[in-house]
Amino acid sequence: MPPAPDLAPTLGRPPFSTTTQRPTTTQRSTTTQRSTTKGHAMTPPWTPPSSAPSVSPTMFRHTLGRWATGVAIITAATPDGPVGMTVTSFSSISLEPPLVGFFAASSSSTWPSIESAGGYVVNVLGDDQHHLCGAFAQRAEDRFTDVGWSPARTGAPVLEGVLAWMDCELHQTVGMGDHVLAVGKVIDAGVDGPARGPLLWYQRGTGALRPHRV
Numbered sequence: 258m259p260p261a262p263d264l265a266p267t268l269g270r271p272p273f274s275t276t277t278q279r280p281t282t283t284q285r286s287t288t289t290q291r292s293t294t295k296g297h298a299m300t301p302p303w304t305p306p307s308s309a310p311s312v313s314p315t316m317f318r319h320t321l322g323r324w325a326t327g328v329a330i331i332t333a334a335t336p337d338g339p340v341g342m343t344v345t346s347f348s349s350i351s352l353e354p355p356l357v358g359f360f361a362a363s364s365s366s367t368w369p370s371i372e373s374a375g376g377y378v379v380n381v382l383g384d385d386q387h388h389l390c391g392a393f394a395q396r397a398e399d400r401f402t403d404v405g406w407s408p409a410r411t412g413a414p415v416l417e418g419v420l421a422w423m424d425c426e427l428h429q430t431v432g433m434g435d436h437v438l439a440v441g442k443v444i445d446a447g448v449d450g451p452a453r454g455p456l457l458w459y460q461r462g463t464g465a466l467r468p469h470r471v
């Protein structure tokens with residue numbers, strides 16, 4: 258299917274570089290458009306550009322901000338007590354075996370504790386729990402003040418009233434750029450919190466789902 262007219266890239270002709278520009282009133286960026294002819298990779302004489310253009314950090318963040326996600330609190334049990342951090346990078350990975358994961362910033366002071374614990378709980382927040390999203394993202398001494406919880410099989414906290422939770426054994430870690438992918442094998446799960454919509458994260462703010470009427 259041809260691209261929608263307003264999104265059609267301005268393509269150079271090989272061997273010239275091919276670029277897509279999506280200007281807004283305030284932002285501009287240049288990204289590489291992979292050259293294809295009717296879906297087939299082009300053969301020589303086309304050659305890839307010697308130095309790939311890179312997206313600016315501002316445009317990268319701006320673009321990622323258009324990706325809506327749910328919000329989860331990753332918790333773990335440590336000898337010094339429970340730890341937890343807000344993440345939006347949670348993803349399901351595999352059904353068989355049941356694997357999920359999230360990306361922890363290498364700079365996170367909480368991640369080493371989660372890694373040492375060898376397991377974690379993914380707490381999926383409901384749309385009335387935006388206060389937990391903020392509380393577990395700030396550098397606070399005790400993020401669990403005034404937060405009710407009970408231990409899962411790994412000992413990691415299941416926060417009171419969450420929409421859903423998954424108890425995971427740490428299965429694999431993979432360093433990628435400035436983050437670490439923490440893959441967990443799900444050993445227990447529950448959806449015992451009150452039924453309501455999920456908390457969403459979009460363009461640096463929280464919100465609630467507004468379902469379409471069907």
Ligand SMILES: Cc1cc2nc3c(=O)[nH]c(=O)nc-3n(C[C@H](O)[C@H](O)[C@H](O)COP(=O)(O)O)c2cc1C
Nearest residue numbers: 342343344345346360361362365366367393394458
């Ligand atoms: C909505 C939201 C999503 C976040 N997602 C992630 C994430 O996916 N991975 C991550 O490492 N940090 C994420 N953070 C940042 C951490 O929650 C927070 O900065 C971090 O826990 C700082 O404390 P720490 O040094 O104890 O980790 C997110 C923060 C917010 C507010």
